[in-house]
Amino acid sequence: MSRTRHYRDLIAWQKAMDLARAIYASTEEFPRSETFGLRMQLRRASVNVASRIAEGHGRLTDAENRKELSAARGALSELQTQLELAASLGFIESAAGEKLLDLSTEVAKLINGLLGVLNPGEN
Secondary structure (H helix, E strand, O other): OOOOOHHHHOOOHHHHHHHHHHHHHEEEOOOHHHHOOHHHHHHHHHHHHHHHHHHHHHOHHHHHHHHHHHHHHHHHHHHHHHHHHHHHOOOOOOHHHHHHHHHHHHHHHHHHHHHHHHHHOOO
């Protein structure tokens, strides 16, 4: 596989960064009691997705890249679960929560596409 020169060129990374920025913005108004709870978990997970994509790109082998992309996919599932919880608790408006989930689904598809290129048939 021919790699892009820089992880910043990966659409998956760009969309994951968009997702992280959107998570930060949407969690700004969480209750004060959630400062170190769900708010921080959502932010950490969203940053982890983009970070793992970048880290995988920087690895020397496709196997190492797959491992990091797999971890990014896991962090994304964690993020989606936390988003659903935040919406059900009323911390995020339903429409905003749906937009965030849609963006996270788009990121998941992009990660799956990268995994498919690295090792077809093992998503």
